[in-house]
Amino acid sequence: MGINIYDVAQNAKVSSATVSRVINGSPHVREETKAKVMQSIKALGYTPSALARNLSTGDTHNIGFLVPDIENPFFSMILSGISKAADEYGYNIFIFNTADDAGKECRFLEAARAERLRGLLVIPVDSRNETTYKQLRSFVQDGVPVVLVDRDLRDGRFDGVYSEDFFGSMQAVSCFLEEGHRRIAIINGPENSRPGNERWRGYKEALSKWEIPLQMQYVKQGDFHQERAYDAMAELMCMEHPPTAVFSSNNLTSLGCIRYALEHGLSIGEDISLIGFDDIELLQAVGIQLSVVDRDTSQMGWKAMKLLIRRMHKAGEDDTAASEIYMPTKLILRGSEKWRRSHGTV
Amino acid sequence: MGINIYDVAQNAKVSSATVSRVINGSPHVREETKAKVMQSIKALGYTPSALARNLSTGDTHNIGFLVPDIENPFFSMILSGISKAADEYGYNIFIFNTADDAGKECRFLEAARAERLRGLLVIPVDSRNETTYKQLRSFVQDGVPVVLVDRDLRDGRFDGVYSEDFFGSMQAVSCFLEEGHRRIAIINGPENSRPGNERWRGYKEALSKWEIPLQMQYVKQGDFHQERAYDAMAELMCMEHPPTAVFSSNNLTSLGCIRYALEHGLSIGEDISLIGFDDIELLQAVGIQLSVVDRDTSQMGWKAMKLLIRRMHKAGEDDTAASEIYMPTKLILRGSEKWRRSHGTV
């Protein structure tokens, strides 16, 4: 660029202080002077440097968003919600794709610190990572608020926006039970993530309420990805007494299940029942009626950003306890939870 | 934070200049001094302010990415490629979701200017927008390189990474023709976008090569979204002589077509043929074999970022002509291009 506030000042025959006042809408500027300055700004095509301003005021309008996998539509939705709120309040977003790599996550947090970001929205890679935890704590201590999204971190000392994973999962499994299912499998999410754990807890809780014993052979460890779910399905379906229903703990997992079923001629909602966590819009376009536990994902991002903004605005006020928001889930039944009982009862 | 280079200097009993040299790896520092400084840095937990550095050097490591719809998986893939390359070279990404709104686009470009971004990756909202065009030109003139991705802007004066839309489209339609189709419909993309136009040109070219007259009743204007495509399909299929094949010009459009077909009992690859532009991974999980014109989307983002980096590094060198990269497309045939001829021939 090359053109700065002094050039404008000179052109308008005023001091830089006055130009600054005009830019920032200070009331103590004569209309006439203001007009003169504005005109110089236009004439020279001047845009104030946010860098210089930030350095001077010690205060940026930039926040960071750390996300484990930007390709996952679920996270894209969150980002979409975030960016809506950010735009509304004039914040800019640094995006950091941690690619499920804790090392990268650390590096990005360093970058965030260097950039003196005003706040951080984080979907941590690993709920138990000590380094991440320490780094985030130190951000908070330095007055840079942190809001976790969807996944938590060790203890409850961070603000966060999560969903009712436990309840949603319990509801789904209860639905299976009401349908008459007794051999209900679950394909779990990673153990080091809140959603994985809570959904697993919900599963156990539902069984326990119905006094159905937990049978570990119906519990498969997944990783929120398609491949592993497919393999898990294969194992389940080859059992002597295969499950009659499967609860899949995220969107990609559901896809793996569906693929297996289709490839092996199992009709979903007849031969095998399926409920997934998180809706998959596409499925409806292709005529697959999958029952799911859904939540408003974009809204999660929006709320997280709102919460962050609230924290940023009242920074310095003494730490009110971490506030956690839980998004409600909704069980959407489309038929895949049904089954032809005859098949199941051996 | 509060702790700066002077604190470190004082702690290590050297000058700020020396600390700066250590940080930036200048060779003119004694090992012993260097060690002392490093230790102070550790001890105080010092992170240099990128803001101050940027202001001082007039040079940030931040680039901007303007994208029309972050929820669209196609754009997520591009972002993914970008962020991979950015990470590799230590660049940070500001993301701006323009939400298909030219007004927002302008505002974001202002913000980008204020932040003194080093370079810009842009998927313009509207290929013909005058304001966007002028703003981007002025960035380039000010030494801030701009690389367009997927969509272009009026003339060829910008760097850009596109794909072989024309060729890909022509190939798809030619494939239909070889299959024996003669009534081939197209659901077009928006007229103000390069992909829309080029794919439309490819369609016409293929027909013309085969000396098939262009029949406008088989040409439907779409908008790259599902709903409109669905409606277009409805119109096409209700015609007296409906098309036997449909070429759909992007991923969402294909979904609209598929949904229509499924809902109306049309078997794809038998009753109606379909080829889409851009692959949809999910479809295979659910057993729908859609033939598509595909390209490496993530790679597009990667290449765009690489090109941008090249430009940024040799900024100031006299303007070599704009360089345009065209990603090859690949026709992937999975069967949906077939048909039961008997149905088609009236």
Place this chain on the structure above:
DNA sequence: ACCCCTCATGGAAGCGATTTCATATTGTAA
């Protein structure tokens, strides 16, 4: 022993804003 060159380091001037404090100007009441 002298001179010159190289290398390590410090002093201080920017970079481009904001902001405090001081000053000049204007208005108004006595």
Place this chain on the structure above:
DNA sequence: TTACAATATGAAATCGCTTCCATGAGGGGT
């Protein structure tokens, strides 16, 4: 007309770095 308050403006310090220039300390060649 004087005096004091309110208002408009400028000078200069500051934010935290980088970097140019100056200076001092060694080292080698003659």
